[in-house]
Amino acid sequence: MADIRTVAAAAGVSIATVSRVLKTPDVVTKATRDKVMAAVEATGYRPNALASGLRRAKSDNIVVVVPFIQNPFFSGVIQGIEGVAFAEGYQVLLGESQNDQARLDSYAAMLRSKTADGLILLGAALPSQVPDKTPLVMACEYFPDHRIPAIRIDNEAAAKLATEHLIGLGHKRIGKIAGPHDNQLSQDRIAGYRAALTAAGLAYDEKLVVEGDFDVESGHAAMSRLLDLPEPPTAVFSASDEMAIGALKAAREHGKRVPDDLSLIGFDGIRYGDFCDPPLTTVVQPNVEIGAAAARLMIGILKGGDIPAEDIVLPASLLVRQSTGPAK
Amino acid sequence: MADIRTVAAAAGVSIATVSRVLKTPDVVTKATRDKVMAAVEATGYRPNALASGLRRAKSDNIVVVVPFIQNPFFSGVIQGIEGVAFAEGYQVLLGESQNDQARLDSYAAMLRSKTADGLILLGAALPSQVPDKTPLVMACEYFPDHRIPAIRIDNEAAAKLATEHLIGLGHKRIGKIAGPHDNQLSQDRIAGYRAALTAAGLAYDEKLVVEGDFDVESGHAAMSRLLDLPEPPTAVFSASDEMAIGALKAAREHGKRVPDDLSLIGFDGIRYGDFCDPPLTTVVQPNVEIGAAAARLMIGILKGGDIPAEDIVLPASLLVRQSTGPAK
């Protein structure tokens, strides 16, 4: 309602002074500052963000593009981003890509139209056009050959950890439900799985590695195939909790008791893993912290900080619940 | 990069014409239109949303405030909102209130600063200040005595449906895990539960109604109390799936088999209900559609449509899975 002129008139100062009181209070006398603040209170004045943004060439918006909003793992990342953005005076503009390039591009275009200042990507896809100097940060996913800063865990080490847990329980035939083969995280997790096997003197058997797409249904299908093998595994490492949930269902359908007949470990640490029967042992990614770190990095870049040469790697941890047990 | 002047120069027209080609193509000759569009393509010009917004006094942003981003039921609502907003050329600005009034107020203040044009509320709390004519829509929750348009289901009827399902299975002692007593939805669901009992000639027993707060842990505690009763219920209706998930755990701990010893029905229809053991019978709220309808309503209001006098009530449905069975 009230614009800056009203406030200036009410306080008996120029509009420039009002602006200064709000943006750089230090350069203003306490006396005039108080006068102006009183007028601001009285009128309920709020600077017009559009005008301010136009002048400063900044929107203070950050676009966050997520493949699927309903994915609980991503929800945590988004929560982390929102927390930092809110504290730092930025707004989160949420977009769902649905793995659709046009949608992703459309959200990325918001940078060109000044609708937003920066872009945080939660999926593995990149916009068609990424001009140099685009403020872009990836959360969770990354591309080894692009120079895009990413916040993530060490997926290979985390997968190694999971596999070692199974090996430590005495398992020798350990299956793997992998993510899509063209996904870097999937590859890293397979590498970690393989490394752990090799270190333990266990053979890597391709037949024990089945590909899924990170979703529940694919986990169900993958576990079915593993259990239909002539020599099924006694333990399975899934590259996502979602797939592990599907796998649990498949195990039940095959009459396998978890963990008595079959151990299962997931990946991600989504809340619902705790409510499965049995509760799911898993590798916990600090997803909220990943989001927070991504937001901090983005805001740093927007404030003129430079882009780190190395990814920021956060620690993942093993959460042992009841879906894993000793081999018989 | 390229601003409107560059495009105008490249096309050999005035900046006004460029603007017209983009906003009101009909009033421009096809010849000049083509000329301008070619220049737009060539320069990669995108109108500055800040400048446009300032001039039009619109940001085309809609703030969506949700109590907790990680709640999967809300995620669906947000997805519905995003879908419609995207299609209609609006942006979704996501905020988490964390049931904190200051946070909610802060997001609501974005309307005054023109950061956003409208506000969609997913929780039951209202901003401290809601000036008349504020474009405000509620999704799921509502206040009977305020004149705030809401998109929701008929909670009483839905709760009646759930309770009738249990009655139809022969249950006589039906417990209820309710939501917070100061919440309208909780009250409606209790009313529906009570109506069903009464219609079936069953007594309403206060001892069988235990209050939770919609979250897992409270459902666990509530079910424990119900099962510790001298005469525990043979069936329980939970006012949320989250509480039902906690209740399932409590039932297991009490050595009750579901549904053989105890039937359990939830409310909301979150995805994870299908992965419980046993899969959860529940009342499905069309959460994505609720979000979509809320966005449509909001956009209609922003475009000058008037506020409907009545809430928009969407149909809920019973989804029978395996957590409910015949009374013995």
Added chain:
DNA sequence: TTGTACGCGTTATCAA
């Protein structure tokens, strides 16, 4: 149908 020119509400520059 097209161009000129003003104003949207700020912030930043420059002078005082």
Added chain:
DNA sequence: TTGATAACGCGTACAA
């Protein structure tokens, strides 16, 4: 320390 004023980029009334 404060004030006058230009400029941010666009949309639109008005004139041509």
